[in-house]
Amino acid sequence: MTDQPPTGTPSGARDARRLTTREAALLLGVKPSTVYAYVSRGQLTSRRDPVGRGSSFDAAEVEALARRSRREAAAPAGAAGELAVRTSLTLIEADRYFFRGVDAVELAARYSYEEVAEWLWTGTASPGARFAAPPETLAAARRAVAALPAHSGPIDRLRVAVAAAAVADPLRFDLSEDAVLGSARSLVPTLVGSLPVRSPASDAPEGGGDTGGDGRLARELWARLTPREPDREALDTLDLALALLVDHDLAASTLAVRVAASARAHPYAAVSAGLGALEGPLHGAAGRLAHRMLAEVLERGGAAPVVAEHLRAGRRVPGLGHRLYRGEDPRARALFTRLEAVPGAAPAADAARDVATVMARHGLHPNVDLALAVLTLSCGMSAEAGETVFAVARTAGWIAHALEEYRERPLRMRPSGHYVGPRPPRPLP
Missing domain, CATH: 1.10.1660.10 (Multidrug-efflux Transporter Regulator; Chain: A; Domain 2)
Incomplete structure (x- = not known):
């Protein structure tokens, strides 16, 4: 490869x-x-x-x-006036998606998150790839995150950790490929390591610390998502989710990253732009909403009354449909298959199938948010855990897009405004 x-x-x-x-x-x-x-x-x-x-x-x-x-x-103009950006990273067609021409689901099923990230960054297979956070950078990020209020959400913590990591890296303004890749390989584990470890004795978060895992990022992240000890199947499913979510073409957060990179913002600032867009309720909140919906389905014993309340209130039923796929989201299909082997996941998976059955006549299929909600709910994670998984996973994809944009002419992501206000001259107010 x-x-x-x-x-x-x-x-x-x-x-x-x-x-x-x-x-x-x-x-x-x-x-x-x-x-x-x-x-x-x-x-x-x-x-x-x-x-x-x-x-x-x-x-x-x-x-x-x-x-x-x-x-x-x-290059052809974007359809219906949409912005079109050339990329060699992710192709989505015929209800499948590909990373650098390789089937992304097959790649994620065979390789770890770190290995998939390296493939997206370099186009080179890197068996056994592992990421490590520099101690000084990790310490700075943990101090910054620890200073936040207790009610801070996961994206709040990650944004602060990125800012602290940037200040700790004197080479952040070097936009050469080697320097950016070096920053990426330290930033991703710094983000994970800056999050508080969940205490096995309670549901309250503790300070960050070493978890004594197997070196995989998924193992380190697991300890930040749930107090439960992971079994092999659940840990492998989390790793698969990270690898599947690495990139997905030009989502809103990815476009924000490319705009920042076009202005030659350093990679930490580009990732911060992505996190800012991800925090919007129309982008990053879907996993949280799907988690809470499945919890309510389990509590009420069926999907019909829960779906009915969503529709009656004019709310979209989360976890269903995707504008880029006419059929089932391939990421959801891969996760649901792997979840069959996870102990204790059957009730949440049955609830997800019940929701899909109730909504079947609308022609909507489960998407990755619904599958991720099954994982988070069945493994004792909070409703915000899916958002954390998504942000950590997508950081690698954001870096890949920033690298691509650094090779383009600067400031090309500068559309012209179409002024529709009153014509001048007007009297001074």
Whole structure:
């Protein structure tokens, strides 16, 4: 599973070649003055000729800009005026989704969350990949999270942890691929490690600490979600959920990340933008709502009265339907299958099937939020646990999109406003 590097001129020889302003303009198909406009916008770098009076340009950089310009000119506009963004990360079609061309469900079923994240970041298989948080960074994040009020939610804690981790990383402004990947591999475990460990003796959270797990991020996260000791099946299901949720094309939070990265915000700031969008009730709250709905179904002994109350109040029944899939969400299907082996998951799974049956004539199928709610409910986790799982998992995908955006021209995510206010001039108020 390795993306092969392109063949052709060796990179060292190509990078050494310099172009004059006239040559760069011919290659780009623009006027010489436009070449300098590219320089002022940060799309090209120039070097003053020590002998002559002009400037020279790196040939590889000019060729890359020319290729991007040709792709942008040939790219179709988004349907119905929607923004379309080229990406080589996730493809969704025919009720399936793929990470770099590989079936995402099959990948998540075979590899750990960390290995799937590495595949999304680099296109290279990394068997046995593990992430570790730098002690100083983790300590800073834990102190910041511990200072929050007790009623703070999981996204509150994660946003504060990201800010603390950013301040602790002096290399955060280095946007080279190696530096960003280094930040990513430390940020994800820092987020998990900053969350309080759930006490086995009560449902109240304790301070962060080491859990003595197997080194997998799923094991560390488990201790932050529930006081119960995990069995192998439940832990593997949590790991599968993380891997399935790594990325899912341009969701609202992912678009926010790309906008921040387009402005060359460092990766921590880009992740903060994603967390901000995720906290909106139309994006990150679905898992929480599905968890509470299933708990009510179990309490009342059936889905019909619960669904009826949702519909009567004009509320959408959570955990059903997805705008990108006509049939069942493949992530939900994979999780429901794995949940069959989790001890104690049968009652919540039966409640989810009951909800799906009641809603079947609406043509809506279970989505990943409903399957995640079965996991969180059956493993003694809180209603907010699904939101935590989603945010931690998606952080890896956000980093992957930031890496892609750093390779594009800066500030390209800048649509023009369509002014609909009163025409000037108007008298001064």
